[in-house]
Amino acid sequence: MKDQTLAIHAGYERDETGAMAVPIYQTTAYEFRDADHAANLFALKELGNIYTRLMNPTTDVFEKRFAALEGGAAGLGTASGMSAIFYAIANVAEAGDNIIVAKQVYGGTTTLTGHTIKRFGIETRYFDVKNPSQLEALIDAKSKLILFESITNPSIDVPDFDAIVKIADAHGVLTCVDNTVATPILCKPLALGCDIVVHSASKYTTGQGLAIGGMIVERENLVQKIKGNPRYAHFNEPDASYHGLIYSDLPLPLFTLRARLALLRDLGAAPSPFNSWLYIQGIETLPLRMKQHSASAQEIAEFLEKQPGVIKVNYPGLSSDANHPNAQKYLHGGCSGLLSFEVENMEIAKKIANSTKIFKIVVNIGDSKSIITHPASTTHQQLSAQELIDAGVPAGLIRLSVGLEESSDLIADLKQALER
Ligand code: PLP
Secondary structure, three states: OOHHHHHHHOOOOOOOOOOOOOOOOOOOEOOOOOHHHHHHHHOOOOOOOOEOOOOOHHHHHHHHHHHHHHOOOEEEEEOOHHHHHHHHHHOOOOOOOEEEEEOOOOHHHHHHHHHHHHHHOOEEEEEOOOOHHHHHHHOOOOEEEEEEEOOOOOOOOOOOHHHHHHHHHHHOOEEEEEOOOOHHHHOOOOOOOOOEEEEEOOOOOOOOOOOOOEEEEEOOOOHHHHOOOHHHHHHHOOEHHHOOEOHHHOOOOHHHHHHHHHHHHHHOOOOOHHHHHHHHHHHHHHHHHHHHHHHHHHHHHHHHHOOOOOOEEEOOOOOOOOOHHHHHHHOOOOOOOEEEEEOOOHHHHHHHHHHOOOOEEOOOOOOOOOEEEOHHHOOOOOOOHHHHHHOOOOOOEEEEEOOOOOHHHHHHHHHHHHHO
């Protein structure tokens, strides 16, 4: 089935009420048929609902629908994009291990990997996403994950997936792609050979900036890369916290299962059923919206390129952009609504942001309402000067998240702001 059909139907069969819209199962817990039923669920002899921190029927539809769009085996909803990224890391790495992360990632991912997990004894090694050959020298026996974004935020790079996957597979290391900006509509990392996809569902998923949430999706047959692989011993050895369960022996998608049974159980960043319902509503129109976001962003990028005072426009849909060849190879149907442009300095950048009327100053992306952000003074304020350069965030960089307003109105708004 094509994406637009999956977006509307995947993961939901009518329930006993016949409700056509997915119901919101707003419940904390579930009544068991009897004591044996409860015992069987806890022992995984039977699959079913136990407690909403672990699973929920509304969230289940969200997970199945998202996994279907990504072409994956299973999904796990989380309370935020950051918890999805953290769980993807915590599912494979422990103290003494390392992960390898692209320098060009969302600011929160930089602080998570550079600071927070360091305190848990997990080292992060960074590579330039424009130069995947650097990975070879960084991988060792303790490397557990290679993490990068399919369209980087805010530097708007598109990686060479083939080059990264080739090196990762040669070493048996899992790849994890943050597909938030591209969404599964424009990029399918699992079909490109990647192993795990993570998302901030807070962005294009509702498309209206309605809720904070996240998603982890694993590819089909991931067990083949994990079973017997000494890097992932805890998937291959009995889990003492779950009756000695060996994840790689189960006929189930093992990555999301372990993240659910161990990490959601113990750390608890579960999505609320109501938020899962909001994501389901949003996903129905995701394919349509991503086409429009992309078409308007393309028009705006072409307009900005011609403006005096604009030093550089970063949008992979422009033939002048260094990422254009990778975008043509790895993205389909558009390059999303995120673009950035550079002006001379921070003062001019702030003046432009202060002068737009339709573009609002907000630190978010992926909303139907257009957004203007000055990353160096907001989302990336915590980064050092070197980290800013590494993340591709010069002081005069302005990021736009192009919404769904009429594109000629957006262009007129930017024109008057640039001319002030
Ligand atoms: N990944 C990317 C690419 C993002 O842009 C963001 C947030 O802006 C996140 C992850 C974090 O997501 P959340 O805000 O849902 O925790």
